[in-house]
Amino acid sequence: MTGRTNVDRGREVRARLVAAAQELIGELGWNGVSTRILAERAEVRPGLVHYHFESLQALLRQAAIEAMGPLLTDAAQLLGAADPADAVEAMLADIDRYTGTDPASLLFIEAYIAATRDPVLREQMYDLVAAFRAAITAALVSKDHPDAETTAVLIMAVIDGFILHKGLDPQLSAARLVPLLRRLTETENGADR
Amino acid sequence: MTGRTNVDRGREVRARLVAAAQELIGELGWNGVSTRILAERAEVRPGLVHYHFESLQALLRQAAIEAMGPLLTDAAQLLGAADPADAVEAMLADIDRYTGTDPASLLFIEAYIAATRDPVLREQMYDLVAAFRAAITAALVSKDHPDAETTAVLIMAVIDGFILHKGLDPQLSAARLVPLLRRLTETENGADR
DNA sequence: GCTATGATTGGTCAGTCGTCCAAGACGATC
DNA sequence: GATCGTCTTGGACGACTGACCAATCATAGC
Numbered sequence: 001m002t003g004r005t006n007v008d009r010g011r012e013v014r015a016r017l018v019a020a021a022q023e024l025i026g027e028l029g030w031n032g033v034s035t036r037i038l039a040e041r042a043e044v045r046p047g048l049v050h051y052h053f054e055s056l057q058a059l060l061r062q063a064a065i066e067a068m069g070p071l072l073t074d075a076a077q078l079l080g081a082a083d084p085a086d087a088v089e090a091m092l093a094d095i096d097r098y099t100g101t102d103p104a105s106l107l108f109i110e111a112y113i114a115a116t117r118d119p120v121l122r123e124q125m126y127d128l129v130a131a132f133r134a135a136i137t138a139a140l141v142s143k144d145h146p147d148a149e150t151t152a153v154l155i156m157a158v159i160d161g162f163i164l165h166k167g168l169d170p171q172l173s174a175a176r177l178v179p180l181l182r183r184l185t186e187t188e189n190g191a192d193r
Numbered sequence: 194m195t196g197r198t199n200v201d202r203g204r205e206v207r208a209r210l211v212a213a214a215q216e217l218i219g220e221l222g223w224n225g226v227s228t229r230i231l232a233e234r235a236e237v238r239p240g241l242v243h244y245h246f247e248s249l250q251a252l253l254r255q256a257a258i259e260a261m262g263p264l265l266t267d268a269a270q271l272l273g274a275a276d277p278a279d280a281v282e283a284m285l286a287d288i289d290r291y292t293g294t295d296p297a298s299l300l301f302i303e304a305y306i307a308a309t310r311d312p313v314l315r316e317q318m319y320d321l322v323a324a325f326r327a328a329i330t331a332a333l334v335s336k337d338h339p340d341a342e343t344t345a346v347l348i349m350a351v352i353d354g355f356i357l358h359k360g361l362d363p364q365l366s367a368a369r370l371v372p373l374l375r376r377l378t379e380t381e382n383g384a385d386r
Numbered sequence: 387g388c389t390a391t392g393a394t395t396g397g398t399c400a401g402t403c404g405t406c407c408a409a410g411a412c413g414a415t416c
Numbered sequence: 417g418a419t420c421g422t423c424t425t426g427g428a429c430g431a432c433t434g435a436c437c438a439a440t441c442a443t444a445g446c
Contacts, residue, residue, distance in 0.1 A: 005443060010393055029306065031224040035434060045395060050435060052393090101309040109357070113222065113302055116294040116360040126361050150369045153358070154351060157370075161354025164302070165346070167309040168319050176343045177350075180377055202412090203423055227403065238425060243405060245423090 014052050016042040021063035026103025030114045033060060061121045064111040065128070067104075072128050076135035084139040085185040088155060092174040092181070095159065100166030109164060132156065144187055151184055207245050209235040214256035219296025223307045226253060254314045257304040258321070260297075265321050269328035277332040278378040281348060285367040285374070288352065293359030302357060325349065337380055344377055 020041035024033045035056055039046040053059040079087045098105045115122040136152035145151060158177065166172045213234035217226045228249055232239040246252040272280045291298045308315040326345045333341035351370065359365050 112357045157351050157354035161350035164305045
């Protein structure tokens with residue numbers, strides 16, 4: 001009958017702080033997130049930030065990794081199940097649901113930049129990205145693609161670069177890129193099998 | 194005989210401040226650049242920043258635009274002179290000279306993000322990017338490329354996205370992408386004429 | 387009951403921030 | 417010479433920053 005132990009309360013506060021950080025990184029930028037703004041958004045006293053997390057950087061790191069991880073692993077699973085070209089098409093359709101200026105999109109870009117200045121974050125993000133690239137590569141290899149790894153690098157660059165450009169020009173449509181990428185993902189002898 | 198008028202001195206101070214901003218945006222991030230750090234790097238008293246520029250944001254804007262403009266117009270000229278596929282190859286070779294973590298590369302990415310939060314910068318950057326996209330499109334149209342504009346969008350996304358990823362994994366080589374992009378830039382009937 | 391253990395509070399600390407301004411210094415023009 | 421516009425100085429203002437801490441709270445296990 002222990003309704004709400006203080007251990008649970010602590011866990012929930014941590015979750016709220018991480019969620020607030022995920023919103024604020026996109027809204028204000030990585031360096032724009034302060035402990036007080038964070039606490040206000042999470043409806044928590046400022047002092048709690050440094051009680052639950054070693055540092056502000058550590059909280060931001062955890063928030064970024066926890067936001068990116070699930071998205072990338074979900075997409076990787078999709079690659080394992082469907083045809084690579086179809087999976088890429090589905091991913092591009094997903095991108096069109098974002099504007100490029102929303103916190104979710106900007107969180108990704110902010111994390112990339114923050115990783116260039118924070119070795120710990122860099123390593124964690126590298127693992128995520130490397131796993132995703134490996135998933136694309138494996139999917140292409142299973143279709144006897146001759147340049148699987150290079151194509152995987154290009155696909156990931158297209159996705160992140162497109163988000164960057166969509167922030168500048170919201171009218172851009174990722175769906176229009178599908179036929180071009182399909183030419184790269186399909187093996188050269190036109191879709192026999 | 195006017196050796197060094199104070200008007201000249203002011204002009205030079207402005208130039209030094211802009212140059213310092215171009216370095217510091219990449220090193221510390223857009224929000225990490227302060228008037229005092231800026232003044233120190235430019236070897237100038239802090240008070241001068243707000244004398245010569247309306248605000249810190251205005252200085253950062255000008256620095257970003259002046260850094261990106263020449264690079265993009267140079268590349269656009271290359272596109273007008275050479276074969277589109279060769280021009281793209283030259284641009285990718287250029288990218289490999291950067292590490293993805295150097296101030297020059299990060300300035301671009303930082304500017305993209307800052308543009309999503311600063312409408313004035315957004316419009317100025319949009320003009321730059323749109324002009325560059327038009328140059329690529331025109332070069333492809335001159336070769337009777339069927340999907341010129343979409344291909345241009347993809348090429349630009351690849352370039353910027355690749356810089357993003359290179360910051361995470363410096364071993365990535367843009368040169369390896371050349372054959373893939375060549376398949377997209379060349380017209381379908383393999384390089385006749 | 388009592389005691390650990392963890393959670394929370396409110397505040398302090400030494401800095402840094404963007405912006406502004408009065409006073410002075412400089413060179414060009416009359 | 418005097419005057420004018422431009423540039424430069426040094427400091428001030430209030431606000432905000434990350435980090436830290438002693439005191440207090442609530443709960444779990446004994």
